[in-house]
Amino acid sequence: MELRPNDNNNLPLTRFESMLKTNHVLFFDSEEFENIIHHYLNQGKIALAKKAIKLGLSQHPTSTNLKLFKVEIYVFENNLDKADALINELYIIEPQNEEIYIQKANILSKRDNHEMAIKVLKKSLNLTEDVVDIYSLIGMEYLFLDKFEEAKNYFMKCLEADLQDYSALHNMIYCFEFLGQHDEAISYLNTFLDNNPYCEVAWHQLGKQYFELKDYNKALAAFDFAIISDDTFIGAYLEKGKVLEKLKSYQDAIETYSITLQLDDPTSFALLRMGTCYEKLKNFDLAVQYYKKTVQEDPLLDKGWIAITKFYIKKRNYKKSLYYINKAINIDSENVLYWKLYAQINERLSFLEEAERGYKKALELGNYELNTWLTRGDILLKIGEHEAAVYNFLQAAEFYPENAEIEFRLAGLYYTMHETEKGSYHLKNGLRFNPEYALIIEELFPNVYSKNQVKTILKAKL
Numbered sequence: 001m002e003l004r005p006n007d008n009n010n011l012p013l014t015r016f017e018s019m020l021k022t023n024h025v026l027f028f029d030s031e032e033f034e035n036i037i038h039h040y041l042n043q044g045k046i047a048l049a050k051k052a053i054k055l056g057l058s059q060h061p062t063s064t065n066l067k068l069f070k071v072e073i074y075v076f077e078n079n080l081d082k083a084d085a086l087i088n089e090l091y092i093i094e095p096q097n098e099e100i101y102i103q104k105a106n107i108l109s110k111r112d113n114h115e116m117a118i119k120v121l122k123k124s125l126n127l128t129e130d131v132v133d134i135y136s137l138i139g140m141e142y143l144f145l146d147k148f149e150e151a152k153n154y155f156m157k158c159l160e161a162d163l164q165d166y167s168a169l170h171n172m173i174y175c176f177e178f179l180g181q182h183d184e185a186i187s188y189l190n191t192f193l194d195n196n197p198y199c200e201v202a203w204h205q206l207g208k209q210y211f212e213l214k215d216y217n218k219a220l221a222a223f224d225f226a227i228i229s230d231d232t233f234i235g236a237y238l239e240k241g242k243v244l245e246k247l248k249s250y251q252d253a254i255e256t257y258s259i260t261l262q263l264d265d266p267t268s269f270a271l272l273r274m275g276t277c278y279e280k281l282k283n284f285d286l287a288v289q290y291y292k293k294t295v296q297e298d299p300l301l302d303k304g305w306i307a308i309t310k311f312y313i314k315k316r317n318y319k320k321s322l323y324y325i326n327k328a329i330n331i332d333s334e335n336v337l338y339w340k341l342y343a344q345i346n347e348r349l350s351f352l353e354e355a356e357r358g359y360k361k362a363l364e365l366g367n368y369e370l371n372t373w374l375t376r377g378d379i380l381l382k383i384g385e386h387e388a389a390v391y392n393f394l395q396a397a398e399f400y401p402e403n404a405e406i407e408f409r410l411a412g413l414y415y416t417m418h419e420t421e422k423g424s425y426h427l428k429n430g431l432r433f434n435p436e437y438a439l440i441i442e443e444l445f446p447n448v449y450s451k452n453q454v455k456t457i458l459k460a461k462l
Helices: 011-022 030-043 046-059 064-076 080-093 098-110 114-124 131-144 148-161 166-178 182-195 200-212 216-229 234-246 250-263 268-280 284-297 302-314 318-331 336-348 352-364 370-382 386-399 404-416 420-433 435-444 452-461
Strands: none
Touching: 011 030, 011 046, 030 046, 030 064, 046 064, 064 080, 064 098, 080 098, 098 114, 098 131, 114 131, 131 148, 131 166, 148 166, 166 182, 166 200, 182 200, 200 216, 200 234, 216 234, 234 250, 234 268, 250 268, 268 284, 268 302, 284 302, 302 318, 302 336, 318 336, 336 352, 336 370, 352 370, 370 386, 370 404, 386 404, 404 420, 404 435, 420 435, 420 452, 435 452
């Protein structure tokens, strides 16, 4: 029973809160205390719950249920030793109380002793008529242990007992997906739907499984059934839109996404997908409008900024694309994808110093792709920053040892800087790793390529 402050039947809660204001102690029976405490815990009002527990135990010092609430508070506050000591006392008094086993398992779980928690929960199955909650708790403990097969079986038990347990359904499908058992998930869901044909959640999950297997026509049918079961199910419309995109039915996808805008506040995902569909249909004005709506709706959604930036890159309107990527960077300067786009756009605009800055920032943020190192180093070479270029390629070599593209660049740079011995060393390395990339010397370092010593090494190895 959940109490609400304005309910006519909520006299105990009203009396309790009045008592707290006046400091005039009133008597409540233990069940009234339990309801009051339960209400405060549901509301997240832990301090008030603790006051109710303290007063309740002062009036009913032998109440096991009130002491169990105290255990729950101890666990919440991570006072596991106190929780364990109290639960052990309660076990001696009431060894057949299922709630004692559940709280004991909760303590064990908090201590990462999931195997023992499972054993305790299994014992409690013999003491309760409501096995569904216990099955669910056991399933969660198996998830903590990454034992997905066992977890899946217990979530199935939940559904056998209660077809409406959608939390168990989601958890079970998660296990199927983790195990890569898409066909098995489909088989289970079809059987489940035979007994519960209007379950929109099951149809939705079935569609996602078909989508994963690229069986788009069956996925589309499943999402349609989900919508028939609940025509306000936004998730089903969004998934249906994704399927229609895969089938290249872009206008139908737009219409499907637009329904979600009527059912609830616009989602950035739907707006972005509509923009993409309009771009596929070459309706560029509407595409841009929806991309702009996407970033207005959710300025932190990087896919929105990337979409509008790439749109202008495709149109070769680099100044516009630079404008939008700069706006994105101002909102989130730690997004590596933004910096890579920033660097690429500046490179196309021949703003080499800014391009180099973008690639450098991308590297600092952990984008260690080979192409990022190579492109940044080549830009440093073009702007005459030879020492910085060498340092860049030496760092790259730590991530990509025995890479000919890096070695030939280092060779060219060292020869250019008149460090012949180092140049020769890296030139020979490059030839040893992959001689096909020797053309790098000719293309990037024509003056080095013309040197007799370099030609001699190249001829000897090629």
